[in-house]
Amino acid sequence: MKIDSSYYLSNQPKREPSSDLGKEEFLQLLMAQIRNQDPLDPMDDKEFIAQMTTFSSLEQMMNMNNSIQQLVHNQTVSPVIQYSHMIGKEVSYYKLDEESGEIIEPKEIITSQVKAISEKEGFAVIELENNQKIYTDEVLRISTQNTSE
Template sequence: MTKISEDLMLSNHQAKTKQTGSNILGKDDFLKILITQLQNQDPTSPMQDREFIAQMASFSSLEQMTNMNQTMQQFLSFQTESSLLQQSQMIGKQVTYETETVDAEGNKKIEEKEAVVKSVLFEKGSVMLEMSDGTKITSYQVIKITDQAK
């Protein structure tokens, strides 16, 4: 008769854990903790219904917050793309824009400049207009838009 070694038993087997490098518990981690808690509860005093319902409500809230976060990330991505496409209509237009400079005494001075929009790009988290003189500005600095004189 073949004898089964104790080191082959499931209770003696150590599961390999995957380290993600994050200290944040996600919805899968929360569910694993809840299942482990249910498996290891004392049969003489099982978890109260209220406790279980509260934990399930917490799990549901966590899942919905995670889904909302993903949706917001997608929304922000679409907003950026939309803004880039809208601003691309400015290419080739003559614009007047404001720039802030500091004079020799340290006083702030607002100057108006004119240039043709050469390109539109996404830089440092916002949509920028690159002018024909090499200056990069935001659309908030633009005060006038005209067709380029031919």
């Protein structure tokens, strides 16, 4: 006779204990407490109200947590998408030394049209018609392209 190995405890899925008390668990505890209370010494009204207030606060905090998580998610939009509105615009920036990355003295302002936005190490990079690439923090001015020429 062979015993089915699926009956062994070691083969059963393990449930990880959680220190988080959710809305459902709180309600289950409260209902179990009400069901199992001593009928000759019922739960005090003030204690019941305090527990319901705690439950309401828990629910509000969970809703606030969800709202904050959604806000954080919305703030972490890709830099490429965040700066895509600049494509086709003209940007002005100081001419930089290609080796050191420092502003060349006397300061010379270069203007070129944005042809694309890319991303490098989490930062938006503006690709220009003059084949230069600059970071968004180098932009001095953004304008619509001159069509009067």
